[in-house]
Amino acid sequence: xxxxxNSRLLHGYLDGELDLVRTLEIEEHLETCPDCAQxxxxxxxxxxxxxxxxxxxxxxxxxxxxxxxxxxxxxxREARATSQLTPITMPAPKRQTWNWLAVAAAIMLMALLTWxxxxxxxxxxxxxxxxxxxxxxxxxxxxxxxxxxxxSTDQHTVKPWFDGxxxxxxxxxxxxxxxxxxxxxRLDYVDHRAVAALVYQRHQHPINxxxxxxxxxTDSNPHxxxxxxxxxxxWERGGMYLCAVSDLSTSELxxxxxxxxx
Amino acid sequence: xxxxxxxAGSAGRFExxxxxxxxxxxxxxxxxxxxxxxxxxxxxxxxxxxxxxxxGYQGGDPRAWLLKIVRNTxxxxxxxxxxxxxxxxxxxKVHVRDVPTIDAEAIMVRNVESRMLRESLEExxxxxxEVLVLRELEGLSYKEIAEMIGVPVGTVMSSLxxxxxxxxxxxxxxxxxxxxxxx
Numbered sequence: 005x006x007x008x009x010n011s012r013l014l015h016g017y018l019d020g021e022l023d024l025v026r027t028l029e030i031e032e033h034l035e036t037c038p039d040c041a042q043x044x045x046x047x048x049x050x051x052x053x054x055x056x057x058x059x060x061x062x063x064x065x066x067x068x069x070x071x072x073x074x075x076x077x078x079x080x081r082e083a084r085a086t087s088q089l090t091p092i093t094m095p096a097p098k099r100q101t102w103n104w105l106a107v108a109a110a111i112m113l114m115a116l117l118t119w120x121x122x123x124x125x126x127x128x129x130x131x132x133x134x135x136x137x138x139x140x141x142x143x144x145x146x147x148x149x150x151x152x153x154x155x156s157t158d159q160h161t162v163k164p165w166f167d168g169x170x171x172x173x174x175x176x177x178x179x180x181x182x183x184x185x186x187x188x189x190r191l192d193y194v195d196h197r198a199v200a201a202l203v204y205q206r207h208q209h210p211i212n213x214x215x216x217x218x219x220x221x222t223d224s225n226p227h228x229x230x231x232x233x234x235x236x237x238x239w240e241r242g243g244m245y246l247c248a249v250s251d252l253s254t255s256e257l258x259x260x261x262x263x264x265x266x
Numbered sequence: 267x268x269x270x271x272x273x274a275g276s277a278g279r280f281e282x283x284x285x286x287x288x289x290x291x292x293x294x295x296x297x298x299x300x301x302x303x304x305x306x307x308x309x310x311x312x313x314x315x316x317x318x319x320x321x322g323y324q325g326g327d328p329r330a331w332l333l334k335i336v337r338n339t340x341x342x343x344x345x346x347x348x349x350x351x352x353x354x355x356x357x358x359k360v361h362v363r364d365v366p367t368i369d370a371e372a373i374m375v376r377n378v379e380s381r382m383l384r385e386s387l388e389e390x391x392x393x394x395x396e397v398l399v400l401r402e403l404e405g406l407s408y409k410e411i412a413e414m415i416g417v418p419v420g421t422v423m424s425s426l427x428x429x430x431x432x433x434x435x436x437x438x439x440x441x442x443x444x445x446x447x448x449x
Binding site: 011012013014015016019021046047050051053054055056057058059060061062063064067068070071072074075076078079225227 | 278291292296310402423424426
């Protein structure tokens with residue numbers, strides 16, 4: 005064994021990555037070669053220094069928030085792209101000499117694809133329409149005199165105001181302590197039904213929270229979308245759809261959604 | 267809104283599986299691009315790529331999967347933004363092996379300061395820096411590193427040997443500079 009070869013294997017030995025035969029060979033060599041023993045010792049010391057030097061760089065605190073926001077935006081964009089592409093990616097039937105087995109297979113494949121794709125497309129289209137409606141409602145509410153039917157910072161005034169005007173009772177909470185004061189509410193109309201719109205404020209930015217009963221009793225995590233420069237965060241809780249719309253950043257809107265859920 | 271729910275579900279699963287390894291992702295990117303701001307951009311881009319490929323993720327170690335994407339994104343960033351530096355770094359000049367005297371060595375290893383070690387690691391060529399970070403800071407095995415950077419296990423051992431040797435050399439030089447200044 006030559007030392008050059010050993011100086012490489014020494015690192016495998018240091019890292020505990022050598023097989024038994026080579027480990028024994030190296031240990032034997034170390035007993036007779038002071039140069040290599042010295043090298044091993046200095047590398048062991050270097051490793052100790054490495055571990056105690058706190059060289060590990062942890063992610064800054066805001067990074068996770070930014071990544072979550074960009075992922076949910078990406079999710080939305082992808083969903084839109086898919087819903088636009090699906091009609092084109094459907095296989096076009098080709099004119100060929102009839103092979104009945106192939107025809108049967110094609111019919112089954114078409115049936116399968118249709119069954120898989122169409123419901124999704126319908127839902128996606130509908131979801132986009134509702135998102136557009138919500139942004140439209142938000143913009144309309146910002147025109148002079150359209151923001152409130154009831155103007156109050158008291159949740160015990162705003163919540164009873166909806167009684168008798170809707171077929172459900174929206175959850176109403178003031179978040180003044182968290183920097184998102186409730187400033188009022190109004191009736192609005194989305195997805196062919198009357199919905200509750202609660203108005204909150206963050207600094208000078210108004211936030212509309214639209215609330216209406218869900219089709220199913222499922223809960224979901226906040227999911228964001230953007231349209232015409234406005235951001236939206238949707239989620240489902242306790243059998244209600246909730247959607248916050250504002251010109252605030254997505255991360256601030258998500259923070260707001262989390263506070264509402266507390 | 268089923269679309270919203272579906273997307274939130276997939277993003278939620280991604281966040282659950284991948285985002286716990288954000289520190290590891292950032293650590294690798296930070297040591298490869300050597301700048302906090304660029305590292306953040308690289309990690310954000312890598313996570314977005316990871317999210318796009320997420321449907322193809324077949325299980326296995328999510329940290330290794332994410333780190334591989336971070337590594338590729340870091341190299342793309344370096345190729346685009348610092349092509350000259352990258353080419354120079356890969357030019358491995360074989361240094362004459364001057365074994366330091368035992369005295370110098372003893373002085374060096376007893377007094378390695380964090381700052382000096384950090385600077386010496388930053389000065390290493392990227393291919394050596396990378397294996398050292400993955401081995402010493404991330405604690406990956408030779409096999410995991412080999413799979414991640416696409417080389418045989420023996421090459422990982424050689425790179426570690428040369429990287430550590432260079433690191434020690436650079437520390438000795440830094441140490442010598444400091445003591446000259448001190449005199």
